[in-house]
Amino acid sequence: MKALVLAAGSGTRLRPVTHTGAKQLVPVANKPVLFYALEAIAQAGITEVALVVGPSSDDIKDAVGDGSAFGIDVTYICQDVPLGLAHAVLISQDFLGGDDFLMYLGDNFVGGGIAGFAEEFRRTRPGAQILLTPVPDATAFGVAELDGDGRVVCLEEKPAVPRSNLAVMGVYLFSAQIHEAIREIKPSARGELEITHALQWLIEEGREVRSCLHSGYWRDTGNVSDMLEVNRHVLDAATGEIAGEVDAESRLTGAVLIAPGARVVRSDIEGPAVIGPGTVVTGSRIGPHTSIAADCEITDSRIDGSIVLQGSTVRGVPAVTASLIGRHTTVTSAPAGDTAHRLVLGDHTRVTLAR
Template sequence: MKALVLSGGAGTRLRPITHTSAKQLVPVANKPVLFYGLEAIAEAGITEVGIIVGDTAAEIREAVGDGSELGIKVTYIPQDAPLGLAHAVLIAKDFLGDDDFVMYLGDNFIVGGISGLVDQFRAEKPDAQILLTQVSDPRSFGVAELDAAGQVVGLEEKPKEPKSDLALVGVYLFTPLIHEAVRSIEPSWRGELEITHAIQWLIEQKRDVRSTTIHGYWKDTGNVTDMLEVNRTVLETLEPSLDGEIDETSEIIGRVQIHKTAKVTGSRIVGPAIIGAGSVVTDAYVGPFTSISDDCRIEDAEVEYSILLKESSIVGVRRIEASLIGRNAEITPAPRVPAAHRLVIGDYSKVQISS
């Protein structure tokens, strides 16, 4: 069994961060979100992984390499334009061959991994298996319709009037029959080959398409709100380790990781929080659910429930929260503007001004 990981999207909902960085490499608890998916694939016993790459191919290649550090062997598959998930399957045919495979969207995050799902698929061998989860607003997702027996009877991509609240999670399992399906469909109104259309083709051909509804934690980390929420969830499981240089005036509370090359002086750190290599925290407050990446500087500032990417700095600012701060960003106080009032006042007016 192989894996196909999609890592070529533009990440428009995470701009401006993704103007200069791949969305799949935005860190969660100081590890790229893509790595959580690759580790889940390796834990499921899958070692041959094809990664679909687009405009950010060089950055993805630099981060993942040949995959050996993650226990996998990676083949990179270029996609000239984001033409849909089914198009990714189409162009990966040479890599996938006649093997079963799991398709994993590189910006998705699933607590608990996929080992159980892969084992079930290997044992029961349906033609396709999809993951579903209940969402409050299914209009932003692919949506599945099930019959009274729980059988998948229909799929629709981002419907205006959803027939259920069951959204497709970004993990799919297929036999080689999916290759015939993706060759049999036409582009949607979006100009993309939709994987929902390919699975619908399988359903119409009376093939065995099964679903598993998950009730655990899943997020599509495509926007800042969800990215921060995933960061919070991962930090909840953090194992504390205070390996860095911490002076006696600093206070460390709760689950906190401080890298051995990081330095904390005169500061209060309340976990769960993580401080990366080479970062310096001075006379500052770092609150819960904060990830500070490598070589950052936090001085005379307060930050909470936020993600700071490499080499960013916050100096003299109160207070930052629920923020995603990009690489090499600098945050400082605005210059003071002299207070003044400019008035045109009519005859016999009375004006009160607070000094």
């Protein structure tokens, strides 16, 4: 079995952070969300992996390399224009050949991994298999209707009146039958080749499309609120480790990870939280549920429930909460009152906040 990881999306819902970087590389708990997907694929016993990349291909290639760090062998396939998930499969046929394959959307976070999902497919060998999860409001998702044996009988994309509460997650398993289906479908109204249309074609042709229910944690990290929620979830399971320097005037409570080369001076850090290598925290209160990346400077500030990306500075800011701060960003305070600020800042940004 091979794997196809889709990482060509432009990340419009995460702008301005993704104007200058791939959305799949935005970190949660100081690790790019794409890395969690690659680790899950390796844990499922799949080693031949193709990454479908777009405009941010150089960033992804620099981060992932040949895949050896994950125990996989990575091939890169360029999708110049995002013309749909099925189009990504279409342009990857030379890599896929006639083999079974897993397709994984690179900005999805699936708690508990996918090894069981893949093993079920290997055992039953249907034409296709999709991963489903119950959601409170299915109108924002692709929705599956099942028969009594767990076979998919209908798929709808963002229906006004859903037939079920089962949302289609961004993880699929396919036999070579999917290539025939993709050749038969036409572009949708938005001009894309939809994978749901290809799956529906298989169903209508009498091919077996099965499902697995995922009862664990899952998020599509395509927007800021979901990115922060995944960061919170991952940090809740983290353990603390002090590999950097913490002075005697500082206080750490809960699970706090201080990376090598980081320094904490006269500061309180409440876990779960992670401080990246080379970062200096001085006279500040950090956490809980906060990730500070490498080479940042946090001085005389309070940050909680947030993600701060590499090389950023936060100085003299009394309250930053539920924020995603981009790379090489500077946030400082101007004289005035004391308020809480909610920020989504792009790379190389400078902001002065009124107190």
